[in-house]
Amino acid sequence: MTMVRQTRQRQAVIEVLRASREHPDAAWIHGQVRGRLPHVSLGTVYRTLDALVRDGVVLTIERAGQATRYDYRHEGEDHHHAVCRGCGAIFDVDAEAMPCIPVAALPPGFQVTEVRLEFMGLCPDCTPQPNAES
Amino acid sequence: MTMVRQTRQRQAVIEVLRASREHPDAAWIHGQVRGRLPHVSLGTVYRTLDALVRDGVVLTIERAGQATRYDYRHEGEDHHHAVCRGCGAIFDVDAEAMPCIPVAALPPGFQVTEVRLEFMGLCPDCTPQPNAES
DNA sequence: GTCCTTGCAAATGGTTTGCAGTGCC
DNA sequence: GGCACTGCAAACCATTTGCAAGGAC
Secondary structure (H helix, E strand, O other): OOOOOHHHHHHHHHHHHHHHHOOHHHHHHHHHHHHHOOOOHHHHHHHHHHHHOOOOOOEEEEEEEEEEEEEEEEOOOEEEEEEEOOOOOOOEEEEOOOOOOOOOOOOOOOOOEEEEEEEEEOOHHHOOOOOOOO | OOOOOOOOHHHHHHHHHHHHOOOOEEHHHHHHHHHHOOOHHHHHHHHHHHHHOOOOOOEEEEEEEEEEEEEOOOOOEHHHHEOOOOOEEEEHHHHHOOOEOOOOOOOOOOOEEEEOOOOOOEEEEEOOOOOOOO
């Protein structure tokens, strides 16, 4: 049975993740962690993040060709995401105001570990102005 | 104003996409298209797929470090996806049995072009057997 | 004829991996 | 002391891009 060890590196990654609400990517997290532990490698950050995702502690927002963004699941703060295809900005969307009723329609025997509801689109800054220059 | 041209390559990509219900990735589509048009390049397939996604004709299922899967939106067949983290299999989930009620909670001015509901988890084949060998 | 598209191939860049040394339990 | 974890750097591979030639309108 796999034994998970507590290390300085992992604590640092978790702390950085909990402290930020900007859905950071691995490189940014790496930079922050290095502020305290200068020799931590990107590889370790990725390995730690993978473990956190597997444990369900952290959610991901994945986009092809772009860095995965990580989202720490704060207690009792369920939310979904609105992702701008233009600038990549990610907005939180309150889950309570966006109810989703999973009924029995999943493949038999499928074990759900995470439900993702993502709204893809364009944020105000990236929406073409209807009334401006061409 | 941008003018979109009809080309043999684009028609082929669309046809392949419409004919398959297996959520193929770009490489697979490329292989199929080459069956008819041997010189079509992967780059062209990607460019065409990008255009189709922008037009809302095709949906994507994106996973970090793995090929994006493309899903042609067949008429009146709204569905969500269940994605296995083990083998990468993608199952369709009927949208009607999985209602999702978007209320006004999105960022003001955010233009939604696509709503994604994804169930991440493990399919029966990838679920650790509770009663088998260690 | 214009200029959007394509093919090719090289570049990009996020993520993964092998390995030898390190340190948690 | 065993073995999970780490740092480093190289490897991977999906995706993007530059450019000259080709084709749709």
